[in-house]
Amino acid sequence: MSYIAPVKDMLFAIEHLAQIEQVAQIPGFEDANLDTAQAVLEECAKFNEGVVAPLNWESDKNPSSFQAGVVTTAAGFKDAFRQYAEGGWQGLQHPADFGGQGLPKTIGAACIEMSNSASLSFALCPLLTDGAIEALLTAGSDALKATYLEKLVSGQWTGTMNLTEPQAGSDLALVRTRAEPQPDGTYKVFGTKIFITYGEHDMAENIVHLVLARVQGAPEGVKGISLFVVPKFLVNADGTLGARNDAHCVSIEHKLGIKASPTAVLQFGDHGGAVGYLVGEENRGLEYMFIMMNAARYAVGVQGIAIAERAYQQAVQYARDRVQSRPVDGSVAGSAAIIHHPDVRRMLMTMRAYTEGCRAMATTAAAAYDAAHHHPDAQVRKDNATFYEFMVPLVKGYSTEMSLEVTSLGVQVHGGMGFIEETGAAQHYRDAKILTIYEGTTAIQANDLVGRKTARDGGQSARAIAAQIEKTEGELTASATPAALAVAKRLQAARQAFLDVVGFVAGSAKADPNAVYAGSVPYLMLTGNLVAGWQMARALLVAQELLHKGQDEAFMRAKIATAQFYAEHILVKTGSLRDSIVEGAASVTALALDAF
Amino acid sequence: MSYIAPVKDMLFAIEHLAQIEQVAQIPGFEDANLDTAQAVLEECAKFNEGVVAPLNWESDKNPSSFQAGVVTTAAGFKDAFRQYAEGGWQGLQHPADFGGQGLPKTIGAACIEMSNSASLSFALCPLLTDGAIEALLTAGSDALKATYLEKLVSGQWTGTMNLTEPQAGSDLALVRTRAEPQPDGTYKVFGTKIFITYGEHDMAENIVHLVLARVQGAPEGVKGISLFVVPKFLVNADGTLGARNDAHCVSIEHKLGIKASPTAVLQFGDHGGAVGYLVGEENRGLEYMFIMMNAARYAVGVQGIAIAERAYQQAVQYARDRVQSRPVDGSVAGSAAIIHHPDVRRMLMTMRAYTEGCRAMATTAAAAYDAAHHHPDAQVRKDNATFYEFMVPLVKGYSTEMSLEVTSLGVQVHGGMGFIEETGAAQHYRDAKILTIYEGTTAIQANDLVGRKTARDGGQSARAIAAQIEKTEGELTASATPAALAVAKRLQAARQAFLDVVGFVAGSAKADPNAVYAGSVPYLMLTGNLVAGWQMARALLVAQELLHKGQDEAFMRAKIATAQFYAEHILVKTGSLRDSIVEGAASVTALALDAF
Incomplete structure (x- = not known):
């Protein structure tokens, strides 16, 4: 059940499909050439193969747990995240101004795939932190940036996305969490948020919740939603941690998969109100949230590729080892490794082709993202933005849907052993099932593709x-x-x-x-x-x-x-x-x- | 999470597609007309809806457990099985000579669907007992029949199928369990069998294991396999239970799904040899086993339909209750129940169409089975046998593969709630995954379809x-x-x-x-x-x-x-x-x- 990062295939896509040497011509990405990509990917592979991947199965069996408001993450997670942060992996794609490495998404996406292959549950923590960083970079005031960004980029603190409420899932118009303006310019936040990934944990000193809420008197529906930073611990003027904020985890969910990632129910304001800081302007929360969402949607698509790759590798290993039945063409006398059977080959090829195809798509989309955001020519930026925007629902929707089929085939290749949890194939099948749901179900992606990306123009x-x-x-x-x-x-x-x-x-x-x-x-x-x-x-x-x-x-x-x-x-x-x-x-x- | 048996749709298929009135013209089935079907199905629905279905979720959460050789089944299972036996459900399709009701498969298949919708884990016990009865009816000596059949048909004892060994799954040529002939005509059986469903449990007084093993000196490969009855308790001449046989459960598996059904590792002969009784002739075990297998394969196909029906019903219920987002056609002002959204409709229709289609196929196949086995005209028997044989891999393979898609859609309809185990949708997704594997994987069914059912003629x-x-x-x-x-x-x-x-x-x-x-x-x-x-x-x-x-x-x-x-x-x-x-x-x- 080990994992070997597919560095060669990633570099092939980065070099020949995404054409990294063109990305490296964009000002600011001068060092992001093929050599850099190779060096980063090899280092990343080493870390994820050696440190994170070995935690995956055990952390499913003994997942994160909750007691009296405190979440204890699975064994090894805290130490692995410390190493992740120290290695600079959280800052890979983020600006050097805040301590990041400023690498293009073309390279970063491969690293995200690796950490998710190693452990979907583990990788969710940095994935959501990335989203919080994006939102603050785009819409946060200088004060918010100064207070939070460096700590998030370094991995000292982590971030969350607080959208869902019991009555408001895909339909954010129904959000009820409310924010009351205070004389000092802050807000007091009251409400319940559910399905908050890493909403509480012990891997970082502070947790920066990005929370959708309504300011009193705001318009109904999505046009009355604002975005707030609500830290677990308030931050003193000197950057040290202050008082515990009134944002508390009241339970975590018992889930089908990604069990090691704590999914929290968060209660805001039960003890007087959680202190929140407005991000950008009032009532533009949904717009900002979409910045996080778009980053996260792409990343969830990569999660689909990642889990497919892991399932594929495990299935190939089993198919090489398991001896059962004679080949139909008589090429082997007696029973042979099942990889000799045409239907096993068909299953493995299906898994492989889906995974490589979606990786190629995602890598190409990443290069478009880099050009869309950083190319000096406005027309090039615009064309690439259009292309990338069209790709996001595909990367998210298609790569995750295919991951259900791939992880199912992964179990099937194992036969009866696949149904036994100890084998590990079933975990991928369970873990993958969330991917077509969170950050917008496949139907939500499809609505985006139909409405904003196709019908509109x-x-x-x-x-x-x-x-x-x-x-x-x-x-x-x-x-x-x-x-x-x-x-x-x-x-x-x-x-x-x-x-x-x-x-x-x-x-x-x-x-x-x-x-x-x-x-x-x-x-x-x-x-x-x-x-x-x-x-x-x-x-x-x-x-x-x-x-x-x-x-x-x-x-x-x-x-x-x-x-x-x-x-x-x-x-x-x-x-x-x-x-x-x-x-x-x-x-x-x-x-x-x-x-x- | 309740279950309502789709009696109307079942009767539609029984009456109009399987044409029960033609079945009722077959000698021995005179009473098996539409009225009988309706009466049986309504009674069966009452039992499964009221007694079995309520156990399904809880028994997944607190499944059967193992300690020191003893398996304690999930809460309620023992009592439910007592009621099942008392209701005569085990004997529904079995001959009146041994206490059964002798109803045609055309009616029996619908009952099997109901009990599997109610609880796949529970229904597996009678499913395997059916297989054991079939094998004994076909190949057992009069003495074996006299000793075992009535108790199996009444549900006082249960049966198992012991094929798989660690090195022999799909490839039964690799079976190593051995049987040593004894002077008294019995055999001593030695070996390890794995994946034995209900191989040990507390729901019946005795367990009748049907075991594949090699007699010393038998030919290599599948031509040297014999079939034995190895009871958990030996049976005295007067039918009372005697000594404990040397067949012991050493562990049960920790599985992805059907957790309430104990899947045993059985050790035969560690204390001197398990007493076994040859079924039929030596070295014809595979042939007899195929009788059990064919019955079981059809039944597993019905399990696919059953779990699809249950998942469909649960998804419909949720789609009616869950209010989220405005319909795209503006037909409802404000947020509506999600069943109004076209993609939710597409998912529900897909689930429904697959389920009804496979039910129609299985019911039609069942009528062919009845004619193949009981019709007075030899040519009619032959034609129906050919048709039925062609259908078995389809009913098994296609109905179970579709159940993976249907139960996956069932989770998807629930959105984030689907991923939470408490909702119950995820259980169906986990439970269904075994169906494409056991009793011959989909590839094994496909080999049968290609080789024996298509290429041969x-x-x-x-x-x-x-x-x-x-x-x-x-x-x-x-x-x-x-x-x-x-x-x-x-x-x-x-x-x-x-x-x-x-x-x-x-x-x-x-x-x-x-x-x-x-x-x-x-x-x-x-x-x-x-x-x-x-x-x-x-x-x-x-x-x-x-x-x-x-x-x-x-x-x-x-x-x-x-x-x-x-x-x-x-x-x-x-x-x-x-x-x-x-x-x-x-x-x-x-x-x-x-x-x-």
Whole structure:
């Protein structure tokens, strides 16, 4: 159950798909070249393989626990987080001004994948801290930045996102937590927040809660929500910790998975009011929260890739070791390792192709993020921002949905042993299930893709991506190898299916919203499938070229084989999704409500 | 988290798809008419809803436990099983000669579904006892029958299947447990068996283990395996219990799901040898075991339907209760119950359509079983046997694979609450995962479908089914309603895809086994999908006709809507499966073994 970071595949994506050398031409990223990427990834692999990964199984068995307001995290977590902080990993992508290393997301995303492969539960703490840092960087006052950022970036303190309340999950309009303005400019916060990941723990000196609440008299709905910093301990003017704030953990949840990460119910203001500090302006909380959410959504997509990679590695190991039955082709006399059986190969290839495809998609999206935020040319920034925004729901939605299938196959490869908790495969299956839910369910991602990313511009961004894919098809056809032609055939059909659906979505979103939203998740799945398949096609072209140059033959051949498998076994699914979306919308809502 | 047995849908399938009145014309089944079915199902519903279903969640939280060789089952199980036995449920399908009720499988299958919806863990005990009864009925000597059958049929004793050993799972050729003949005609059995469901428990006076073992000097491989009865307590000549046999539980497993069902490691013969009685002839054990297996495989398929139904009901309930967000069509001002959201409807419809489709398939298969075993006409028996044999891997493989998707959607409908164990949705997700593994993994079912059921007769049975489907298409086209035409279109395409694959499988199984077996599971999924969709199409035709007659309008409209949804959202998937199987075989095994 060990984990070996797939550094080679990550660097392939960083170098050839995300084109790190172009990222390194952006002012501020001059040092972020391939050598840097390699050095950082190797160091990161060492840390996560050696320190974090060994904690994963035991911390599921003996997870974080709660007693009298205090959460004790799983054995080893506190020490691992200390090492994480000391290694500078929390600050990897954050500005040097606040003690970070200022590396591009193109490199940082690979590190996030590694820590999540090592332990999803552990990695959630820095993941949420990243979100808090993003929100403060974007909207926090200089005073808030000065007080909190350096400590968060160093990993001395951690951050949380407090959105959900019992009646307000996907629907933040229903948030009831209230904030009362005080004469000194602070607020007193009152309310209950649930599902707060690392809402209480013992791994850091202070916890910086970012809390959505309504100021008295604010408009109803999402336009009346503000964002507050509510620290666990108040911070003195000299930066030392002051009084305990009135924000208390009253319980943690008993969950299906990610058990080692404490999921807290937080009670604000039961003893007079929790002191809160407004972030940015009143009633713009949702806007700021979306900054955190977007960062977190991308990261949750990477979690999907991470857990898929871990499940894949474990399944391969088992398939090599487990001897059972004769191969159908008679190639081995007597019983053979099950990796010789075609269906086991099909399962492993499916796991591998999904994982590599989504990694390629996420890495490419990361490079767009870097250009969108840092490129000197405004048009380049805008184009990349559009592309990245389109990618976020795909990275989040598709990579997490595929992780359910991959972790399920991971159990299946193990047969009966997979159902036994001691084997560890079942843990990945349990852990993955949260990924399609938190930071916005797949349906919420799909609504975003349909509404803000497709219908709003009449399908223009979507069609721009289709045009890029068509270019790749041309390159495949020109290359004319059997593998390239096989992939081109499937890619073309998938793109055509995509264009049909984009026409339907853009054309009918206003006139017949029920029909379009009935196909929203299938549309997300089709598009994620296509984009990941497209990136695998690009990878195939690069691999063919490098193979021709004699570079790393085994790796390049494997990439080509995996890309062709992706096209012939995953990309092919887009056709039926198209039919369901475009021709089957009415039957989704045809059943009378009382007939269910 | 209550459960209401879907008696109406079951009776619809029993009456109109399985055509119970034809079953009732078979000698011995004269009383098994629709009225009987209804009476039995209503009584069965009452028992399972009232007695078993309430135990399900608590028994997962506080499952069966093991201490010093003794298994204490979950609270309430012992009493519930006593009531189960007293109600005569164990004997429902078994011969009156041994105290059973001799009802057809067409009725019995619905009862098995109900008890598994109520509690998968609980229902496993009678499920395995059924298998033991089948094996003894078929191959047991009169003495064995006299000693064991009545007690098993009455539920006074229970049965187990002892196949798996640490090195022998799917590959029974590797079984090492050995049996030494004794002068008195008995055997002494020595060995270790794992994964023995209800291998030890406190719900019955005796446990009748059916054990695969090798007699000394037997041929190697599966041709040297014999089947033995090894009771927990030896049975005196007068039927009373004698000495404790040398078969002991040494531990039970810590599992992902079905936690309340004890999964035992059994040690035979550590204290001198466990007394075993040969079933049938030496070295024919595998053949007899397949009788148990086939019965159990069908039943496990029904378990998939059962857990899907339970997950569906729970998701519907939540979707009605949970208020969150405004509908996209503006039909409700303010936040609405989430069942108003198109994607929630899509998820619920998917769950419903899969469940009803697989129930229709299983019920139809059950009628074929009854005819195959009891019809006076030899040709009718033969045709039905062929049909039933073809159905077994589909009922087992497809219904369980779909249950993974359905229970996953069940969690998803609940959003964040689904991930909290207290909600109960996660339990179904965990419980279902064993179903694609035990009694032969999906790949094992697929091998059966490819090898014994398709390639062996050159695709003849498969094509006979396609011809029946074509007839249904004709009826749909003749009916000419929009729903019927929509279904006909998808059914025809799916049948064509099936025929392409059958041609490929039958044509290449010998020449290129790797290529064919690379697509074995996709072939099973395609075929299960098609057959369930076909049954939904038949259901639509019946529903249209009854609607026309004014019968139960709400039910008939719901059936038509569900059938059309099935066709447009599930049946459509067959096209991509066809492409993967027929055109994508090479890429499954293209990756070099050491490149994984």
